[in-house]
Amino acid sequence: xxxxxxxxxxxxxxxxxxxxxxxxxxxxxxxxxxxxxxxxxxxxxxxxxxxxxxxxxxxxxxxxxxxxxxxxxxxxxxxxxxxxxxxxxxxxxxxxxxxxxxxxxxxxxxxxxxxxxxxxxxxxxxxxxxxxxxxxxxxxxxxxxxxxxxxxxxxxxxxxxxxxxxx
Amino acid sequence: xxxxxxxxxxxxxxxxxxxxxxxxxxxxxxxxxxxxxxxxxxxxxxxxxxxxxxxxxxxxxxxxxxxxxxxxxxxxxxxxxxxxxxxxxxxxxxxxxxxxxxxxxxxxxxxxxxxxxxxxxxxxxxxxxxxxxxxxxxxxxxxxxxxxxxxxxxxxxxxxxxxxxxxxxxxxxxxxxxxxxxxxxxxxxxxxxxxxxxxxxxxxxxxxxxxxxxxxxxxxxxxxxxxxxxxxxxxxxxxxxxxxxxxxxxxxxxxxxxxxxxxxxxxxxxxxxxxxxxxxxxxxxxxxxxxxxxxxxxxxxxxxxxxxxxxxxxxxxxxxxxxxxxxxxxxxxxxxxxxxxxxxxxxxxxxxxxxxxxxxxxxxxxxxxxxxxxxxxxxxxxxxxxxxxxxxxxxxxxxxxxxxxxxxxxxxxxxxxxxxxxxxxxxxxxxxxxxxxxxxxxxxxxxxxxxxxxxxxxxxxxxxxxxxxxxxxxxxxxxxxxxxxxxxxxxxxxxx
Numbered sequence: 151x152x153x154x155x156x157x158x159x160x161x162x163x164x165x166x167x168x169x170x171x172x173x174x175x176x177x178x179x180x181x182x183x184x185x186x187x188x189x190x191x192x193x194x195x196x197x198x199x200x201x202x203x204x205x206x207x208x209x210x211x212x213x214x215x216x217x218x219x220x221x222x223x224x225x226x227x228x229x230x231x232x233x234x235x236x237x238x239x240x241x242x243x244x245x246x247x248x249x250x251x252x253x254x255x256x257x258x259x260x261x262x263x264x265x266x267x268x269x270x271x272x273x274x275x276x277x278x279x280x281x282x283x284x285x286x287x288x289x290x291x292x293x294x295x296x297x298x299x300x301x302x303x304x305x306x307x308x309x310x311x312x313x314x315x316x317x
Numbered sequence: 318x319x320x321x322x323x324x325x326x327x328x329x330x331x332x333x334x335x336x337x338x339x340x341x342x343x344x345x346x347x348x349x350x351x352x353x354x355x356x357x358x359x360x361x362x363x364x365x366x367x368x369x370x371x372x373x374x375x376x377x378x379x380x381x382x383x384x385x386x387x388x389x390x391x392x393x394x395x396x397x398x399x400x401x402x403x404x405x406x407x408x409x410x411x412x413x414x415x416x417x418x419x420x421x422x423x424x425x426x427x428x429x430x431x432x433x434x435x436x437x438x439x440x441x442x443x444x445x446x447x448x449x450x451x452x453x454x455x456x457x458x459x460x461x462x463x464x465x466x467x468x469x470x471x472x473x474x475x476x477x478x479x480x481x482x483x484x485x486x487x488x489x490x491x492x493x494x495x496x497x498x499x500x501x502x503x504x505x506x507x508x509x510x511x512x513x514x515x516x517x518x519x520x521x522x523x524x525x526x527x528x529x530x531x532x533x534x535x536x537x538x539x540x541x542x543x544x545x546x547x548x549x550x551x552x553x554x555x556x557x558x559x560x561x562x563x564x565x566x567x568x569x570x571x572x573x574x575x576x577x578x579x580x581x582x583x584x585x586x587x588x589x590x591x592x593x594x595x596x597x598x599x600x601x602x603x604x605x606x607x608x609x610x611x612x613x614x615x616x617x618x619x620x621x622x623x624x625x626x627x628x629x630x631x632x633x634x635x636x637x638x639x640x641x642x643x644x645x646x647x648x649x650x651x652x653x654x655x656x657x658x659x660x661x662x663x664x665x666x667x668x669x670x671x672x673x674x675x676x677x678x679x680x681x682x683x684x685x686x687x688x689x690x691x692x693x694x695x696x697x698x699x700x701x702x703x704x705x706x707x708x709x710x711x712x713x714x715x716x717x718x719x720x721x722x723x724x725x726x727x728x729x730x731x732x733x734x735x736x737x738x739x740x741x742x743x744x745x746x747x748x749x750x751x752x753x754x755x756x757x758x759x760x761x762x763x764x765x766x767x768x769x770x771x772x773x774x775x776x777x778x779x780x781x782x783x784x785x786x787x788x789x790x791x792x793x794x795x796x797x798x799x800x801x802x803x804x805x806x807x808x809x810x811x812x813x
Binding site for chain 2: 163170177180187191193196197201214222230233245246253264272276287291304307
């Protein structure tokens with residue numbers, strides 16, 4: 151009986167469910183660390199009440215996740231795995247890592263140079279090797295955007311350590 | 318009469334007309350490009366529209382919303398790559414018709430059906446919104462709480478593969494809305510010591526992250542995929558014979574689309590699929606569907622654009638988004654300092670007439686732009702993705718930053734992007750999370766106010782018949798997917 155019950159469990163969704171439950175647990179723990187409420191507000195709904203209600207809801211729904219696949223397969227509908235059939239390609243991780251690095255460097259580089267770096271690094275990462283279009287794009291697009299937003303919308307952008315901005 | 322003239326005057330002012338046309342162009346462009354969509358366009362535009370007059374900003378977004386829905390159909394018909402989810406059903410018959418060498422006819426049918434659906438739904442919008450707002454004025458916190466519960470329950474049946482996952486995403490969105498200072502007691506929740514979070518999580522960076530950054534990560538994996546080249550296309554207005562053939566379908570689908578749009582959380586994608594199915598069900602040539610029949614294009618196109626006018630009804634009258642895109646328009650209204658709902662309509666009635674005017678102009682404009690520029694918009698798909706997505710990311714960074722001139726918002730955007738990417742991979746939609754995020758604060762506030770009214774006695778919520786009605790509809794909303802699946806299974810077992 152146990153074996154048949156386990157056979158119905160979708161392994162990826164089980165891992166997903168456990169991850170959500172762990173996050174729900176962490177959320178619950180955090181809700182115990184909220185400050186004490188003044189006795190003046192003793193009659194109103196307490197600050198931890200609503201988040202906990204939601205955490206309970208999410209937890210209960212997450213418990214159903216591993217069985218959803220089996221339930222839907224019975225109806226001949228198992229499209230849940232469509233988006234995750236193919237493993238995430240390394241380029242997605244690399245792109246996100248590059249985005250993190252570029253944003254981390256943004257305060258130092260300033261907004262304009264960050265945009266230039268984005269427009270140069272991301273196409274390069276994605277396989278663009280034609281030098282002329284790449285250079286034209288990496289310089290032209292950020293310049294056009296910065297001129298537009300600083301002049302038309304009067305937005306102030308950080309110049310960074312090089313003091314380069316079109317403000 | 319005065320608010321009508323004032324509102325239409327606002328919509329037809331030169332400045333606002335220019336913004337509406339710009340919105341239409343952006344909408345068709347974003348709709349046409351696979352991966353880009355009207356919610357993404359609105360998320361990217363939102364920070365910059367903060368600098369515009371509220372009415373101008375909302376008019377521009379409303380026009381963009383209409384045009385984006387149609388834009389997706391251009392690539393759906395020409396290259397079988399729906400630019401946006403509502404255009405998926407259009408590709409079923411649009412692409413086969415284009416393959417037969419009748420791409421111009423297919424685009425003409427799509428444009429005219431879309432505009433007809435859009436304009437008919439605007440009539441319902443202008444009549445129903447003030448009426449609904451008048452009813453909603455009598456709503457007290459318990460009724461609003463029940464209405465919000467009902468709206469969230471509808472997440473179970475919106476488009477997406479899994480009702481369960483939509484509900485989880487919606488609940489997570491509501492949970493994120495609890496970050497910040499608790500209004501009743503002033504206690505900070507989930508702020509992790511970041512002073513930027515004391516007033517809660519900003520909508521805009523989250524929206525940009527969920528829609529733009531997560532899509533960029535998805536697209537990074539297909540950067541080298543080449544799209545089919547567009548052959549020469551001359552768009553043709555439908556012939557009299559075609560009009561006669563699809564008139565009934567367009568009217569029926571417009572009604573369906575408007576009704577589905579009015580339902581909280583349901584949007585153009587659901588409307589288009591039902592519009593297609595109904596067109597097929599009522600047709601005498603059912604077996605020809607999928608081979609390029611005009612009804613197969615007119616049905617989903619009229620329905621998905623009719624849903625735009627319908628979706629604006631609960632958004633403006635109740636402050637409850639009628640679709641994923643209107644959730645973003647609602648976020649824009651909130652960002653402009655408005656509290657959407659019946660009081661907005663009562664205090665500034667010219668507002669809805671201005672939006673009505675903008676959407677009407679938007680519909681006509683995208684007909685013209687669609688007919689004249691379909692070939693050009695389709696050619697835009699040839700922009701190398703290696704340049705397109707870095708552009709989108711650049712705009713995302715600028716948009717998130719410029720909101721409050723802080724890189725903290727850019728980090729929020731990146732986190733939201735990573736979360737959105739993981740969620741999409743596992744079948745959780747971004748739209749339910751956005752709905753939860755936007756409705757969350759209202760849900761908690763109205764619950765707290767209701768409990769104060771009823772001395773913390775939950776059962777007293779049921780004293781109001783309106784509350785009972787909304788709760789009953791919520792139960793129906795939650796159970797409907799299971800009921801519908803069972804009915805569909807039974808139908809497929811006994812076809813006769």
